[in-house]
Amino acid sequence: MLSGCKSQSNTSNTVVDDSRSSIGFSKDSLLHHIEILSSDAYEGRRTGSEGSLKARNYITSKFKQLGVLPLSKSYNQSFSFTGRRDSISYNGVNLLGVIKGVKNPDKYIVISAHYDHLGIRDGVIFNGADDDASGTSALFSFAEYFKKNPPEHSVILAAFDAEEMGLQGSKYYVDHPIIAKENILVNLNMDMISRSNKDELYVVGTRFYENLKPAITEAKLPEGFKLLIGHDGSDTAQNWTNSSDHGSFHKKEIPFLYFGVEDHKDYHKETDEFANIHPKFYSNAVQVIISVFDYLDGSL
Numbered sequence: 001m002l003s004g005c006k007s008q009s010n011t012s013n014t015v016v017d018d019s020r021s022s023i024g025f026s027k028d029s030l031l032h033h034i035e036i037l038s039s040d041a042y043e044g045r046r047t048g049s050e051g052s053l054k055a056r057n058y059i060t061s062k063f064k065q066l067g068v069l070p071l072s073k074s075y076n077q078s079f080s081f082t083g084r085r086d087s088i089s090y091n092g093v094n095l096l097g098v099i100k101g102v103k104n105p106d107k108y109i110v111i112s113a114h115y116d117h118l119g120i121r122d123g124v125i126f127n128g129a130d131d132d133a134s135g136t137s138a139l140f141s142f143a144e145y146f147k148k149n150p151p152e153h154s155v156i157l158a159a160f161d162a163e164e165m166g167l168q169g170s171k172y173y174v175d176h177p178i179i180a181k182e183n184i185l186v187n188l189n190m191d192m193i194s195r196s197n198k199d200e201l202y203v204v205g206t207r208f209y210e211n212l213k214p215a216i217t218e219a220k221l222p223e224g225f226k227l228l229i230g231h232d233g234s235d236t237a238q239n240w241t242n243s244s245d246h247g248s249f250h251k252k253e254i255p256f257l258y259f260g261v262e263d264h265k266d267y268h269k270e271t272d273e274f275a276n277i278h279p280k281f282y283s284n285a286v287q288v289i290i291s292v293f294d295y296l297d298g299s300l
Helices: 027-037 040-045 050-065 129-148 168-175 210-217 246-251 279-299
Strands: 006-010 076-082 089-099 104-114 119-121 124-126 153-160 184-190 200-204 226-230 256-260
Touching: 027 040, 027 050, 027 129, 027 279, 040 050, 040 119, 040 124, 050 089, 050 129, 076 168, 089 129, 089 168, 104 129, 104 168, 104 279, 129 153, 129 184, 129 279, 153 168, 168 246, 184 246, 184 279, 200 279, 210 226, 210 256, 210 279, 246 256, 256 279
Parallel strands: 104 153, 104 184, 184 256, 200 226
Antiparallel strands: 006 226, 076 089, 089 153, 119 124, 200 256
16 A cells, blocks of 8 residues: 545444355465465565566466456556656556456456565565555455355456556556446455454545445444445545555546555554464455445445
């Protein structure tokens, strides 16, 4: 994620059965994926690095294992850009998979996260567990869920590159659409969803796209979990409207919902490690985002 007050919340005490048969994905697999992607072997996943290539290979292999098809001829969407701070030319690669809908296959919901992070600085690895190995790993949970719960609309699972360098991957994706803009119903973006001392997950987007609000207010929540609307410019909190890849969709007037937590002490530090995530909150967050997806998939 690029570097308050709550306007509205869903703090329902609805208790959701957390067995695998209920939530539709393996919590152990979710934690395994984030642990792997945020390990030292991936060198912080900086765009253009060997660690980034390792991450791409891992993501691609999991997409294949989970039956996610390439959106185009391959999963890769390559692009290049000039760094904002160093004027160096970089090569990035978005990874785009698709699961065809069973009722409306020509209309798409994009579920996204960014797999890049800060890499190695002065010999120190910034592993980016929460930012954003958490969102990337959740893409696999969605794919696992869809194997037993096929979506009505087609779903694009997008692992964007170079978010930390100015949303470059998602900008390229929306500027070079593989699927026409009018056929994309909504973007659900996940960036930093694996830890919260207050069990609070924020959602941004309903201020601009009010038709999406019922998906939030009606979401099924685990006991004690809070899904809060805010950080959208309507309150005194930091405005996250364009803080991650959802901003690229918003600028093209494609509806979005962004899910994330407030900045924590390890944000953009070498201490953003797997050991510091909150496993129960993380699995609950993924479960809730899937619940929001299900509502939208059945109502849009």
